[in-house]
Each structure stands twice: as C-alpha cells, then as structure tokens.
Amino acid sequence: MRNLKEIEQELSGCVKIDKKNWTRMYQLMSEVESSQLYRERQDTPTFTSWVNALAEDLGVHVSLLWSRKKAGKSYDEYRQRAEKKGRKVADLEDLSVSPDSINLCEKVAGKNATEMDRLIDQVVAGNLTREDLRAAAKARKEISGLKGPKSRHDRVKAADRTESEVIVTASDIVMALKKSTWLTAAKEYARFKQAYQCFPEFRIDAGTSRHSRRIDVLIAETVTSTEKDSVVLRGIEIKVDKNDLEGDHKMAEYTDFCDYFYVAIPADNQLLREAAESIIRPAWGIITVSKNGKINVIKEAEKKEALFRDKTLATCLVKLMPYAG
Secondary structure, three states: OOOOHHHHHHHHHHHHHHHHHHHHHHHHHHHHHHHHHHHHHHOOOOHHHHHHHHHHHHHHOHHHHHHHHHHHHHHHHHHHHHHOOOOOOOOHOOOOHHHHHHHHHHHHOOOOHHHHHHHHHHHHHHOHHHHHHHHHHHHHHHHHOOOOOOOOOHHHOHHHEOOOHHHHHHHHHHHOOOOOOOOOOOOOHHHEEEEEEEEEEEOOOOOOOOOOEEEEEEEOOOOOOOOOOOOOOOOOOOOOOOOOOOHOHHHHHHHHHOEEEEEEEOOHHHHHHHHHHHOOOOOOOOEEOOOOOOEEEOOOOOOOOOOOOOHHHHOOOOOOOHOOO
C-alpha cells in the first residue's frame, strides 16, 4: 500500500488536468479516507482536516476537492444499484462527463434513487446538459419549494435513497420545455430564422405586490412566427399538485406579459387535468408532459394582447446580454 505522500503527489498532478482526472481524484481521496492515511500527517487528525490542508497545499478552493469526492461517491452508488439489477454501466474511469453534472443529478433527484439513476443514464448518454440540469435543480428548489443541502454533511446518503416510482416533476417539465419540438412551424414561414430560448423562473413586476412575481417558464421563440424578426412570447405555469393549482390566484397576472399562456401538468394525472380544465380561462392552453419527456398540447392557447410584452422583451434581452468585462 502506498503512503500518504505518494498519493498527495499524484493528486497534485490530477488537479493540473482536472477535467480528465476528477475520477482519479475521487479514488485517491477515498483511499486516504478508507485507510485513514491522513493520520500520517501530524496536523490532520481527521479526513476533513486533511482535505482542508490538501486544498491549501495545492492552492485550490476546498470545494473543488469535496465536489469531486461527492460526484465519485454518487456515481459509485449508481453503479452498484445498476449491478444489482443486472445492468452494465460505464466504469468510473471511463466517464467523460463532468462532476458538476453528476452532482446536479443529485440536486434534482433528492432521495429518489430511481430518478437519480434515470438522470445519470441521460447524462452519460449525452441527452442532458449541465444547463438542463441547472434549470431542473432550480425548478425543484423554487417551484416545489424544496431546499437543497446546505453543506456536504447534509447530502443524501446511499441509505437514504429509495426505489420510488418515476413521476413527472416540475423539473422534468422544465427540461422537456427546453426543446422546441412541441411547437409546429407553418411551412410557408420556414424561410425565417427559427430561434428558441427557454427562461425558467422568469421575473416580472405585475405591480400588485412589493415583490416581483415569477412565471415558471417564459419561452421566447420565432419558430411559430409569421413575420420576419417577430418574437412570440409563451408563458407557462407548472402545476404538479391539485391543491397548488386550485389555490394559485396569481396566474391571471402573468397573461399581460406574454402572447400565449399555458398550464403545464404531468400527463398521467387525470385528476389534475380535470382540475386544470375547470379552472383555466378560455384563452389559456394546457400542455401535458409524459415520463419520457414528450409534450402534448391538450388545449391550444389563444393569442391575447399582452400589455407589458415590451417589459418581457427587455428582460429577455438583458438575460441574453454578456456581462460587462
């Protein structure tokens, strides 16, 4: 067995080319932890103190080391669950995904091991980007009112995860809406440039509260535009709970900021669909999202005059502008 100094020297090399070696960093840190090699240093009586000292020695932020450790642990747990089911997944050494993506999967999935495995499957296959996962994590926290772990000590452990039924969550709906496939462009306008931008948690100032409101998703697109250089604004409110739908009295305010307004719900929730059909205004649309991310337009939205669409366009522009250097 190697000594601590040899491992620290290898870790130093890994840090220099972190993108390709984060998995090796996790393996080396795990070796130090499991064998308690950190005790070879007089100034590091615990694993945590050793990680803090190592970060200082290498001149990196300690969060970099912890994030690599966390991602590797999450992937190992995922691989072990797959093996128990007879599934073959990529070995840790063969991964070409970032540790940030793995950690974001955990933020989105929470304690649902089935959801965690589904997300990692998609990340490894290249079907989910970090941007998609960030939007999903934000949706889980802000739309569902759930808070993530405050520190690494609060992270969900393997023993906490349960094999739960895969249900369509608010974050799943956000990820599905990141793609424009649910919109149909008229053939006669195909010559126009087709652009599509999805903005989760879009802030608006309705003037009815001291605090700004937020549309769950605001989509600015030219896919369905019938005029050159014309942008269509679609506001979408996500509802995965019947009580939340029936108790929401703010939705009507959002229609002044977009051309079309929809309520988005899980496809397999018939009670929620019936509630949505009974509550929405005649001009509002309804879309459903299935477990595989397919979007169906159950009721088309009608175009309404958006009194504050100029404010929406201005906010979109600001969001897309690069930061001043």
